[in-house]
Each structure stands twice: as C-alpha cells, then as structure tokens.
Amino acid sequence: METDKKLLVGQEELEVVLNRLCRQLIENHEDFSSTVIIGLQPRGPMLANRIVTILRDTFKVPAPKLGYLDITFFRDDFRRRQQPIKANQTKIDFPVEDLHVVFVDDVLYTGRSVRAALDAIHSFGRPKTIELLCLIDRRFTRHLPIQPNYTGRQVDAIPSERVLVQWQEEGDSDSVFLVTHKENE
Template sequence: MNKKRLILSKPLLDVILGRLSQEIIENNGNMENSVIIGLQPRGVFLAKRIVMILEETLGHKVNHGKLDATFYRDDFRRRESMLTPNSTDINFVIENKKVILIDDVLATGRTVRAALDAMQAFGRPSKVELLCLIDRSYRRDIPIQPDYTGRKVNTQQNQKVLVEWQEQGHKTDKIWLID
C-alpha cells in the first residue's frame, strides 16, 4: 500500500509561486528579451501559473510556450512500454533570448537534458535558466541544478513526488510524497 504525505497545498503553494515570479522579474526585468517554456506534461501547468502572475505584475504579455522532449530522452528506445509524446507549441524563435525552462519536479536531470536538446530546433538561446517547483536534490544522475526552486525535498530512491493541479481535474492543488 502506498503511503502519501502532503508536502504542499494551496495557500503555501500560492506564496511560493508569487516568490518564484518575483525572482524571475528581479533577474529579467520586464521580460522583453526572455521567454518561458513549460516542459510537457506537468511543467506546462506550472508555467501557465507563473506566466499569469508575471503578466499581471508586469502589465503586458509574456512570450511562452510548451515543449515536449519525448524523442530526445536517452531512454526513449530502452523502455518496455512506448512513450506517448505530447504537443510542442512554441510559435516564436528563441535565438539570442533568455529561456526560462519550467518543470514541476527535478529529479535525475535527464528530462531537462533532453529538453535542452529539443530546444535547439527553435534557435540558440543566449542563456537558459531552470525553474522547478520541487527539487529532489539527492536524485541527480546529471549535474543539472535549478536557478529557481520552490522547495527542496530530500527523497529516497523508492519515493515519488506527485503534483496534482486543478487544471488536471483535481479539487485543489496539492503536492504529495509517495512511498
């Protein structure tokens, strides 16, 4: 039987999203040369929330899109079951732009590595920063670290972090640690 422990819920999550958005503004000003890219599938929900806060604070639209890195994963052909790709929607060129790549949970770093490869189809960014809601800091296989972190969670190898968004049909936003 899986044991679930609540890590974050709505009130604190809203505070964390506000803080992350403010940190982005501090480092990027009015976002005129920066873009937000959410990683499929769940990083897209986080990216939309961050973009909403940025647009409300800055008073103008922020370029954003979503990226699927399925075919760039190093385990793509090694899995027993087929991976189902999601859509990529980036209708702008990232050449010489600062890209803020957003994912919900950073664990091994392999998804981010794949996303860096997938992004090259849209141009060469001047810089890439990484924002993650949950950093499972002891799970890294590849030396990738986030520039913006909502919360660090020390997990064991047999544990999983589950992020539930209202946009996925859940009653409220919650982040769980599952044994």
Template sequence: MLEMQNQVLIPPPQFALILDRLAHQLIEHHDFSETDLVGLQPRGSRLAERLTARLKELLPEANVRCGKLDATFFRDDFRTHAKPLSPNVNDMEFDVEGRHVVLVDDVLFTGRTIRAGLDALLAHGRPNSVALAVLIDRRFSRELPIEPNYIGKHIDSIGAQHVKVEWAEEHGVDQVILLNEKPQ
C-alpha cells in the same frame, strides 16, 4: 513494519505562496523584454502557464511569452524505457534565437528530462541563455550535472518514492503529495 502514509508536502496555501515567490524571483532577474518561459511537456507546461498568468498581473506592460516544449523525441532512454514513450503536443509559437529562456518543469529528479529538454530547445534556435525553474527539487538524486536556478521547495526523498504535483485545473486543488511508491 508499519506502512508509511502518503504525505502532503505542500498544502494549497503554501503552494500559492511558492508560485508567487517564484514569479517575483523571476522578475528580480528578468524584465521579460528578452525573456521567454518554456514549459516542459506534459507537466511543466502547467507550471509555466501559471507563472505566466502571475507575471502578466505583476508586469501588465510586459509581453510575457510562454511556449510548450515536448522532449520525447530527444530522450536518451527511447529504446531502453520499460514502457513506450508517446509524444505530447509541442507548441512553440516563437523562436528562441538570441532570447533568454527560463525552462520550467514541475519536479527535478535525475535531470535527464532537462537534458532532453535542452536538446529539444535548440531545435527552435540558439538562446542567449537558459535558466531552470522547478517547483520541486529532489535533491541527492541527480544523474547529470544539472541544477535549477529557481526552486519552489527542496525535498529529500528516496528513489522508490514518487512526488506528485496536483493542479486545481485537473485535480480540484493545488498541492504536492509524496507517494511511497510510483503509481501504475
């Protein structure tokens, strides 16, 4: 059987367009006087930072706040996960009591990380509403009834494949790659 090549799902030009579109979609629904962005650690917070930077350009008057939320301690696979789970920095400088929150993650797959993220978020107050923004939605692989409100791109993939989001800050270029197997 021919081995399938790793495939670039989103090249850099399209990546920039998608970020821009997501920022505009957020503005369509939020004026950011009562809305905060919360990125899920470790990889969702990068997307949240990028969106925050773009929102600040688009809405110079608004005070767009961005938190980093770590859901490690709230996961449901703590004792069954193959590898130990190490926590990341939790950097929430504000309470979300009475606020609208847009939870941000890079790839939505089974939905379990978002479930843990919702629990972790409640430790910082009771938000009025929570929406979900993701760069990649891997359809047909959900294990929980969780659906995103803002989606960069839908992807149909099989479970063994792995979607890797690369960022200019870490990898030198913004792009999304589909790997045929999960990297070790």
C-alpha cells in the same frame, strides 16, 4: 499494494512559493521583453501557465511569451525502456534565437529530461541563456550535473517514493504530495 500519500505543500503555502518564484524571475528578467518561458511536457506546462498568469495579473508584466516543449524524441532512453513513451504536443510559435529561455518543470529528479530539453530547444534557434525553474527539487537524486536556478522547495525522497504535484485545473486543489507504494505484508 497500498499507497501512502503525505502532504508536502498545501494550497496557501504553494501560493506563497509561486509568488516568490515570480518575484525572483522579475529580478533577473525585468519586463520579459527578451525572455521566453518554456514549460516542459508533460507536467511543466501547467506550472508555466500559472507562472505566466501570476506575472501578468499580479505583477503587471505585459504578456510574457509562453511555449511548451516535448522532449520525447530527444530522450536518452529510447529503445532502452520496456514501455515506450507517448509523445506530447510541442507548441513554440516563435524562434528562441538570441533570447533568454526559462525552462519550467514541476519536479526536478534525475536531470535527464532537462538534458533532453537543452538539446531539443536548439531546434528553435540558439538561445542567449537558458535557466531552469522547478517547483520541487528532489535533492541528491541527480544523474547529471544539472541544477535549478529557481527552486520552489527542496525535498528529500528515496527512489521508491514519488513526488506528485496537483493543480486546480485538473480538478484537485493546488498541492504537492509525497506518494509511497507499500507492499502488503
């Protein structure tokens, strides 16, 4: 099987997008005194880390609270998948009771992970509001009525294609690719 990899967003453009997302967050959450940022495992935490770094270093927001949420035990496809999914780490060291929560994930696709996250976050209290930030919104692919509040870029892709977000921290440059698997003729 061949793989076709097409660049959607390059390093410089991604930097602009991330800065814009941070400005939009500041517009709504000001100094983040009652807001927490929660990266959704497995790919959300890297974006969440980056957002928090930009907020702190570029926009001088004093240390916004950051957590990671794993939704494996709240998934709606348990005992329905052929291959079970391995759980990732949840790290939320603070109650979210009465706080504004911003979920952060790299790609919004069917919306099912976000549905599970809406369920899972209540183990840590009842948030005042929950918002969703995603770097890539795959349009017209939702299985549930879930839409992001903050979007980096909208992408149209068919189910056989995959949107891949890579980060410097993983050894690659910051970039977003559209990956297509082609059957050999």
